[in-house]
Amino acid sequence: MRRSLKFLGVLIALSVVTIQPTITQAQPSSELINPAVPYVPTPEEVVMGMLELANVGREDIVYDLGSGDGRLVITAAQKFGAKRGVGVEINPGLVNRSNANAREAGVSDRVQFIQQDLFQTNFSEASVVTLYLLPKINLQLRPKLLSDLKPGSRVVSHAFAMGDWTPDKRVLVNNRSAYLWIIPAPVEGTWTGTLSSASGQSIPYTLQMKQTFQNASATGEIAGTTISLPQIKLVGDRFTLEHRQKFKGQDIQVRINAQVVQNTLTGTAEVLDGTSTQTFTLNGQRS
Known part of the structure; x- marks a missing residue:
């Protein structure tokens, strides 16, 4: 997963360090070295912890918003048996890498990756949504999560909370926080x-x-x-x-x-x- 500078403005930098994911050992291609869209992968043990926290199973449709190299939805399909996984990623190079990783993992028939702004994405079919964004972006996304997802859907965020929306559960995985929210039905x-x-x-x-x-x-x-x-x-x-x-x-x-x-x-x-x-x-x- 990644933090996109689409939400942070223009980064003026003299050099870019691309952090390598662990799913593949390939060297980064030139299309990934893009100062407008760097990303930070979630460690594999945290990916596992997030999916366990969401209690992902065979009937779940998992969306990862800001999916980076695709590791979370690939793991959801490969190790948790998720029915389907969708990764939403703005960087076309990372989308290409995700598709390659899915083929290598043998789950390309159950996962797909969309090059799209996450705020423009229709994720209403998701039963699980995962995030590794930033506090400000989580808050901007919160109304869409509450309005678009079905009651009972689970939202899991790595590292960052949702303001005054108290999580239903919080766990630590290797000293990293993962937060769970269950979408409530509107009862007012x-x-x-x-x-x-x-x-x-x-x-x-x-x-x-x-x-x-x-x-x-x-x-x-x-x-x-x-x-x-x-x-x-x-x-x-x-x-x-x-x-x-x-x-x-x-x-x-x-x-x-x-x-x-x-x-x-x-x-x-x-x-x-x-x-x-x-x-x-x-x-x-x-x-």
Whole structure:
């Protein structure tokens, strides 16, 4: 992977040092010695750590934005069995090298490399996106990641975070940081629905939900009782919460596990009153 000076402006330099990747031993060609697009390869052990952090498997489509010599998507296909890999790289020399590396690794039927500006790339099909860019570029890319990727997609960045978007997990690989974010479903808005029991009981509810990345909160009413839910945790399209509150004069605990699909909410709610547990089916719509 590489850091492109497309994002840093024009570099005035008297010499350029090209750092060699480890996939091939070929000497750099003149087309790689381009002061406008130098890159820094991610070490192989960090590549492995990033793919492990993303839990890449056989059903995954992996996009590497700023793919350099192609090592990450090649490794995803070769060693993790990824269904497909796409590398996005602005430097045509590196795209050529990536294609050669893919052929050598025997995965050219499952990976491809696109010469393109990553901000112009449609990566909405990706289930995993990997990055080794810069903090400023990560922040500029963040809205596109959140809007274009499906809930549950994973984003992994080598070395650099995403500002105030707290990672879901951070690991160290040979003293280098790798960060994981799981794209949350958008849940902000007003939800109305019912809690239904097996005995036929139906309890109406209304929730006004607010969201900051993978964290949400809500206020509303259940059967006419005002509630406040300050901590709702989102993991992809699913959210969970546990809440204690007095309901009709009785202390109760509520556990909710639900899934959000666009404007529909489905799941279960367990209500514990100290002596018994009652399970409700939860359904709702966003207005």
